[in-house]
Amino acid sequence: MLNKIILGISSLFVTATVFSQTTVCLGTDVSACVGSPVTIETCPGGGLNSSIYTLTNPSSYSLGDDDFTQLINLGFNFEFYGNTYSQITVSDNGHVSFNTANANGYSSWVVDNIPSTTPSAMNSIMAVWQDLYQPAGGSIYYETIGTAPNRIGVIYWDGLSMFSPSCQTPNLCYTGSVLLFEGTNVIETHISNKTTCNAWGSGLATHGLNNINGTVAHAVPGRNNSVFSIQNDGYRFTPDGSGGYNLNPIPFSLVTTSTNNGIVWNSTNGASFPYNNGVLNTTVQNGTVGYFIASSTCGTGVGALSDTTFVTGLTSSVNATAVDDICSANVGSVTATPVTGAAPYTYLWPGLNNATTQTVNNVGAGTYTVEMTDANGCLSTTNVTVGDTPATFPTSFTQVSCPGGSDGTATASMQPIQGTVTYQWNDPNAQTTSTATGLEAGTYECIVTSSVGCADTVSVTVTEIPGMVVNIVNQVDVTCNSGNDGIAEVSVTDGTAPYTYSWNGSSSTTEEATDLFVGTSTVTITDANGCVVSQDVTLGEPDRLLIAQKSQDTVICIGDSVNLFATGTGGSSQYNFTWTDNGQNVGMGGSIFVTPSSDSTQYRVILTEQCGSPADTSYVVVKHPLDVNVGLSPDVTGACFPVEVNFDNVTVTGETIDYTIWGYSDGEQDTIYGQNPAYHEFDEGTWDVTMEVVIDRGCRYVDTFPSLVEGYSYPEANFYTNPNPASIFEPEVNAFSQSGSNIVSYNWLAEGADPEFATSQNPTFVYPSEVQNYPLILVVENGFGCTDTLEKLVRIENEVLIFAPNTFTPDGDGLNDRWKVEILGIDVQNFRLQIFNRWGEKVFESLDPNAEWDGTYGDKIVKEGTYIWTITANDYENDNKYEFNGSINVIE
Numbered sequence: 071m072l073n074k075i076i077l078g079i080s081s082l083f084v085t086a087t088v089f090s091q092t093t094v095c096l097g098t099d100v101s102a103c104v105g106s107p108v109t110i111e112t113c114p115g116g117g118l119n120s121s122i123y124t125l126t127n128p129s130s131y132s133l134g135d136d137d138f139t140q141l142i143n144l145g146f147n148f149e150f151y152g153n154t155y156s157q158i159t160v161s162d163n164g165h166v167s168f169n170t171a172n173a174n175g176y177s178s179w180v181v182d183n184i185p186s187t188t189p190s191a192m193n194s195i196m197a198v199w200q201d202l203y204q205p206a207g208g209s210i211y212y213e214t215i216g217t218a219p220n221r222i223g224v225i226y227w228d229g230l231s232m233f234s235p236s237c238q239t240p241n242l243c244y245t246g247s248v249l250l251f252e253g254t255n256v257i258e259t260h261i262s263n264k265t266t267c268n269a270w271g272s273g274l275a276t277h278g279l280n281n282i283n284g285t286v287a288h289a290v291p292g293r294n295n296s297v298f299s300i301q302n303d304g305y306r307f308t309p310d311g312s313g314g315y316n317l318n319p320i321p322f323s324l325v326t327t328s329t330n331n332g333i334v335w336n337s338t339n340g341a342s343f344p345y346n347n348g349v350l351n352t353t354v355q356n357g358t359v360g361y362f363i364a365s366s367t368c369g370t371g372v373g374a375l376s377d378t379t380f381v382t383g384l385t386s387s388v389n390a391t392a393v394d395d396i397c398s399a400n401v402g403s404v405t406a407t408p409v410t411g412a413a414p415y416t417y418l419w420p421g422l423n424n425a426t427t428q429t430v431n432n433v434g435a436g437t438y439t440v441e442m443t444d445a446n447g448c449l450s451t452t453n454v455t456v457g458d459t460p461a462t463f464p465t466s467f468t469q470v471s472c473p474g475g476s477d478g479t480a481t482a483s484m485q486p487i488q489g490t491v492t493y494q495w496n497d498p499n500a501q502t503t504s505t506a507t508g509l510e511a512g513t514y515e516c517i518v519t520s521s522v523g524c525a526d527t528v529s530v531t532v533t534e535i536p537g538m539v540v541n542i543v544n545q546v547d548v549t550c551n552s553g554n555d556g557i558a559e560v561s562v563t564d565g566t567a568p569y570t571y572s573w574n575g576s577s578s579t580t581e582e583a584t585d586l587f588v589g590t591s592t593v594t595i596t597d598a599n600g601c602v603v604s605q606d607v608t609l610g611e612p613d614r615l616l617i618a619q620k621s622q623d624t625v626i627c628i629g630d631s632v633n634l635f636a637t638g639t640g641g642s643s644q645y646n647f648t649w650t651d652n653g654q655n656v657g658m659g660g661s662i663f664v665t666p667s668s669d670s671t672q673y674r675v676i677l678t679e680q681c682g683s684p685a686d687t688s689y690v691v692v693k694h695p696l697d698v699n700v701g702l703s704p705d706v707t708g709a710c711f712p713v714e715v716n717f718d719n720v721t722v723t724g725e726t727i728d729y730t731i732w733g734y735s736d737g738e739q740d741t742i743y744g745q746n747p748a749y750h751e752f753d754e755g756t757w758d759v760t761m762e763v764v765i766d767r768g769c770r771y772v773d774t775f776p777s778l779v780e781g782y783s784y785p786e787a788n789f790y791t792n793p794n795p796a797s798i799f800e801p802e803v804n805a806f807s808q809s810g811s812n813i814v815s816y817n818w819l820a821e822g823a824d825p826e827f828a829t830s831q832n833p834t835f836v837y838p839s840e841v842q843n844y845p846l847i848l849v850v851e852n853g854f855g856c857t858d859t860l861e862k863l864v865r866i867e868n869e870v871l872i873f874a875p876n877t878f879t880p881d882g883d884g885l886n887d888r889w890k891v892e893i894l895g896i897d898v899q900n901f902r903l904q905i906f907n908r909w910g911e912k913v914f915e916s917l918d919p920n921a922e923w924d925g926t927y928g929d930k931i932v933k934e935g936t937y938i939w940t941i942t943a944n945d946y947e948n949d950n951k952y953e954f955n956g957s958i959n960v961i962e
Contacts, residue, residue: 096363097377102354103448104383110335110361112348121323123224123249128211128327133162133204135233138190141173144223145214146252150193151281152313158225160212162204164275165196166225166248168282179233181274183295184287193282195307197248197259198293200275206231208243211327216252223250226325234270242267247325257307257315260323266299273297279307279315288315336364338378358382386411388442390454392433400434402456411444434458461485463518463526470511470534471566471599478509480530482516489521538565538597540605548588548611549642550681556586558593558607565597572596613640615686617677623691626666627769634690635661636675643680650674669694696724700761700773710856711754711781719745725765733760754781785813785852787860795865801837803864809850817849820864837866841947868947870895874939877959880925880932888922889958891941896952900944905937905958913937925960934962 094100095113102108131139138159147154155168161177169192177190179201186192191199204210208230216222225248232242246261259277266273274297278289290305292298302322307315326333326345335343335350338360343350350361360378387409395402406428408415418441419425422433435458443449461484470478483504484491494517495501497509506514511534519525539562546557559582562569569581572594576583583591588611594604620636637660638645649657649664651673656664664673671692678685701720706713719730719742732748733739735758742748750759760774788808796803803823807816818828822844823835837844844864851857873892880887891903898919905914905923913927925931941954 094379096348096361096379099380099382101382101384103446104354104356104385106354108352108354108381110350110352110379112363121321122333123215123222123247123323123325125211125213125215125224125226125325125327128213128224128226131160131210131212133210135162135203135205136177136179136201137162138167138172138175138177139210141170142212144250146218146221146223148223148250148252149255149309150195151279151286153282158223160210160225161190161194162210162230163199163202164227164230164244164246165191165194165199168193179271181271181276181295184276184278184280184289185284186280186287187284191280192284194280195248195257195259196276196278196280197246197261198244198264198275198277200244200264201233201271202227202230202244203233204230206233206235219253221252223252224248224325225250226327228327232265232267232270234267236269237267249323249325255309258320258323259303259305259307260325261300261303262322262324264298264300264303266297268297277305286314288317290317334364335361337361352381354381354383356383356385384446384448386415386442386444386446386448386450388415388440388450388452390438390440390452392454392456394457394459395433395435400432402433402435402458403429403431404433404438404440404454404456405429406440406442406452408442408444411442411448411450412446414445416443417441461487461520461524461526463528465516465528465530467530467532470509470532472601473534473537475534476508476510478511478532478534479505479507480509480514480516480532481505482518482528482530484518484520484524487520491521492519493517494519535566535599536564538569538595538601538603539563540593540595540603542605542607544582545607545609547609548586550679551612551614551641551683553611553681553683554585554587556588556591556609556611557582557584558586558591558609559583560593560595560605560607562595562597565601565603566599568598570596612642612683615639615641615645615677615679615683617675617686617688620675620688621690623693625693625695625767627767628694629665630769631663631665632692633661633663634673634675634692636677636688638677638686641679641681641683646678646680648676648678650676664692666692666694695765695767695769698723698725698763698765698769698771700763700771702759702761702775704759704778707778708780709782710784710854711752713752713779713781715750715752715779717748717750717759719747719761719763721745721761721763721771723763723765725767725769728764728766728768730764731762733762734758735760752779752781754783756780782854782856783852784856785809785850785858787848787850787858789846789848789860789862791846791862791864795867796837797869798839798841798866799869801839801866802834803837804832804834805846805848806832807848807850809848809858812852813850814853815851819845819847819849821845823864835864837864840866841868842866868895868945870943870945870952872941872954874941874954874956874958876957877961878925879961881962888924890922891919891939893919893941893943895946896943897946897949900949902942903939904941905939907932907937908935919943931962932960934960936960 091107092100092102093109096110138161141157141159144156147156150168157170159167159173163177163179172190178188181199182188209228211226214221214223227244227246230244242265245263249258274295276295277293278287280287304320304322306318306320310316324333333345358380360380362378389407389409391405393403406417417426417428419430419438421438422430433456435456437453437455439451439453441449441451463484466481468479481504482493493502493504495506496515497506509532511532513529513531515527515529517527541561543561544559548556571579571581573583574592576585586609588609590606590608592604592606596602616639618637618639621634626632636647647660649662651671673690676685676687699722703718703720705716727745729741729743731739731741734750740748756777757779758774758776759778763771786809789805791803791805816829816831818833820826820835823837845861846864847861849857849859871894875889878886878889901917901919903916904912906912913932914923937958937960939956939958943952
């Protein structure tokens with residue numbers, strides 16, 4: 071637009087002040103002073119080149135990755151590829167589906183050519199289909215706007231990020247919309263920003279329509295599974311009446327919400343501002359800046375939607391010069407000179423009685439402001455300083471060199487010197503020269519008068535050089551008792567350097583002394599002017615060495631070691647403890663172990679330290695206990711074992727016996743407290759007794775009494791008998807002693823025998839002919855009177871005897887015609903006789919021990935030959951089983 075508006079706004083050379091506000095319609099150009107406020111509005115009937123659809127109460131949907139929304143009610147019926155629908159579901163990958171089964175389901179991110187049979191892509195409007203990722207940013211909205219029968223269903227994707235992290239930059243996002251028109255079934259797609267990122271999915275995308283079974287599609291040319299980028303793009307899909315669509319590009323229409331997302335103000339210099347319902351408030355800048363409305367995505371403008379208003383900034387500036395005053399006579403002047411701006415100009419000097427001329431005369435020294443307004447009303451200001459050229463009266467002085475001195479000076483002068491100059495000081499001597507001398511510290515006045523009429527009274531303060539201030543910056547106590555390595559260091563400020571130093575008790579001539587003793591030392595300091603000060607420094611030293619604690623005199627067992635210790639106090643360095651016995655070194659350190667070789671040994675401990683301070687000495691005496699003579703008294707020393715012995719403890723000592731350990735060579739021991747007696751039972755043999763007496767100091771005294779007790783051995787009674795067992799048929803038994811030697815007597819007791827008692831070594835006994843066990847006892851005695859007894863049993867038992875003839879002649883002659891067995895000692899109730907021929911055939915059997923075989927079998931005499939007999943029987947005493955076998959010769 072070429073419409074121009076010139077505004078009267080103040081402008082400065084240095085700063086600008088805005089005087090008025092300007093409001094224009096979008097598309098109208100304006101000129102105004104830099105810094106003044108300008109408001110640009112979208113006026114009815116002009117400015118905007120695009121329609122704007124504003125969603126005032128949309129539903130918002132947040133999806134994950136590759137998802138569809140729930141079912142969304144359109145609020146009206148809409149025909150798509152010949153089918154009528156009232157619900158849709160929206161994918162976060164940029165398309166709208168009429169397949170209700172897709173709701174809350176999976177939306178394929180893999181872009182395909184259309185027509186496509188990808189399930190999530192069939193029966194869909196793609197504006198555009200690409201892999202987006204709402205969790206990384208962006209919103210999805212739906213709202214039905216307008217009134218029936220001309221409602222519009224608006225689906226709006228606002229700033230959805232692309233999927234790959236490498237593609238998720240502020241500019242690589244998608245903003246677009248789909249408009250469904252009630253009644254006409256027209257579909258419009260309006261895309262604010264569709265970028266390309268080849269780093270994911272090869273940057274492929276598809277823009278178009280795909281029918282219900284993926285057999286018919288209408289794709290925007292060049293946008294079918296291809297790489298493309300578009301901004302502010304509009305397309306209309308109009309039903310052609312035969313089940314298809316006509317595709318035509320149309321002007322871009324913007325979809326936004328009540329918060330104006332998707333639309334911004336932009337400027338030609340790259341700035342961006344909130345849409346603010348079509349109102350932009352800004353300030354005029356230098357030069358010319360254009361402002362226009364643009365669509366935006368992710369907060370960034372992507373394309374103009376309107377005409378541009380160009381705002382040109384106007385400026386003015388002013389400079390000012392001055393002529394200085396002379397001797398404060400108000401004869402100076404100031405002049406303003408325009409630098410930029412449009413003539414004519416007006417001027418105002420607020421500090422000079424609001425003068426309005428370009429030049430103001432009769433001005434005294436000072437700084438003044440001029441305000442210049444040009445023909446455009448732009449105000450500019452600047453400052454100018456008027457100087458003065460009267461004489462100045464500089465002063466100087468020299469300090470008093472030492473506190474309380476009087477060698478200071480004060481000087482007054484006139485510059486530049488004009489005419490003849492005179493001086494009058496108010497010091498005690500009323501000096502009249504430019505420089506007054508011999509002054510103490512203080513303030514002095516001088517009247518300086520020039521013959522040309524300029525005069526002034528000056529004041530000069532003469533100071534004195536501050537007195538030396540001494541600070542102790544370091545002091546270190548003497549490190550070793552009685553030493554002289556103390557350190558003191560001072561620092562000096564003020565006074566006049568260089569300084570000299572003198573220390574009492576030290577050879578140092580510097581600010582530091584390193585050879586000081588304990589106590590107070592004084593350093594005297596003289597500066598270059600001869601001023602003198604002193605400073606005391608007090609140093610300490612470590613306490614003298616002392617043995618603070620040590621082992622007490624003690625008594626230990628002979629041969630034992632004892633721990634001796636000592637601790638020290640004082641000093642300042644590592645302690646050394648030296649222990650000696652009669653001048654011989656026995657150890658070093660605060661704790662040692664010693665083993666005295668004699669009673670009442672005196673140990674000396676000497677405490678020194680590494681730095682060499684005076685030593686300290688102490689003593690510890692170690693003694694042995696009184697003598698202990700171990701002794702015992704047994705009540706018996708020999709007997710047949712076991713020997714029971716009572717021992718009295720007759721140990722002689724002046725110490726207190728705590729307990730005694732009695733040890734015996736049989737491996738046993740007893741602990742008896744105090745000096746009480748002991749008791750022990752010994753076995754056979756000769757035995758040692760050892761006493762270990764322990765006194766209450768823990769010392770042990772051991773003595774052994776060898777072969778003190780003997781336990782006599784017992785004889786070993788032993789014998790054997792023969793026969794044993796003996797038969798009831800021959801019950802005589804001989805006894806034979808096997809008791810060894812050293813037997814002095816034998817005593818036999820044979821109960822029931824004849825005899826019942828015997829004293830010979832090997833007696834004979836006759837027992838009754840009855841089956842029975844008889845005890846036989848032997849008692850033997852050796853030469854010590856020790857006896858031993860042994861009992862054994864003599865057995866008189868049954869004996870089974872059998873006699874069986876081996877030949878008989880069953881010929882009926884009355885001689886040896888029958889065969890009969892004679893058997894004794896069996897149980898006749900448990901007897902069985904069987905006779906077999908050579909073929910194993912039983913020819914005779916009887917259970918009667920007295921039975922006789924007549925040689926017949928089956929009432930006939932058996933043939934001559936050999937026959938086998940078998941007898942089984944039980945012992946009549948104990949039922950032991952017997953079996954006897956033999957043969958019979960039958961002779962005719």
